[in-house]
């Protein structure tokens with residue numbers, strides 16, 4: 001198993017040390033995640049793929065501090081995570097926009113919580129709206145937006161916290177291929193420009209390769225890491241032409257093979 005960090009990566013940011021998680025269902029312990037060991041370095045984009053139900057969201061919930069590991073520990077910059085960590089931003093599968101607030105007011109929520117001065121808030125919201133390409137939709141309500149625009153709003157709201165690390169759980173799963181590509185391009189641009197560290201869950205293997213510096217393959221029940229692939233693509237890769245790139249095609253094929261193995265194991 002290749003667990004070497006990406007060559008351009010820096011210090012360890014998020015570390016899972018022998019992490020396991022069980023849930024109690026009907027008074028019985030049901031293991032969901034088992035024996036996870038890995039370190040994510042500052043500035044890395046890591047994707048996490050694996051069959052449904054193998055514990056990917058559970059792992060993210062623990063990294064966000066929402067769940068405690070049953071055994072093992074998770075550290076952020078060398079300190080054990082206990083409860084919510086405000087340097088980590090989390091987008092769950094559902095975007096949780098507030099339907100009674102327009103786009104600008106939804107993005108404003110974190111700034112209000114952080115107590116940013118009113119005159120500064122306005123400029124910051126305008127900056128974020130421009131960053132995710134939502135100019136002209138400031139006064140639209142979530143119910144009036146397309147799926148892609150809702151995701152952009154959720155991304156802008158996440159970035160309003162200015163978290164160092166972004167946890168994203170299948171954020172583009174429900175979108176059509178073209179919209180998904182646009183958002184992938186924007187995510188990479190933003191992550192690289194602001195040197196964000198990203199842990200991104202997807203069930204789409206092409207997406208897992210397209211975005212990542214490293215891709216973690218998760219599998220089995222309980223879920224554990226079955227492989228880690230270094231993605232041999234430059235950080236400023238062009239997603240529009242990636243499908244014609246030989247190395248990309250080769251890694252996608254390798255991942256398909258890996259995952260067909262884990263699906264077979266998961267089904268036993």
Ligand code: ADP
Pocket residue numbers: 023024025031032050051052053054055056057058059
């Ligand atoms: P994935 O995101 O890979 O589809 P999950 O992390 O959502 O998988 O779930 C992994 C396993 O843990 C599943 O069997 C699921 O039913 C169980 N699980 C997840 N959250 C809870 C919970 N809060 N209570 C009980 N079981 C849970």
Ligand code: MG
Pocket residue numbers: 056057058169
């Ligand atoms: Mg999930």
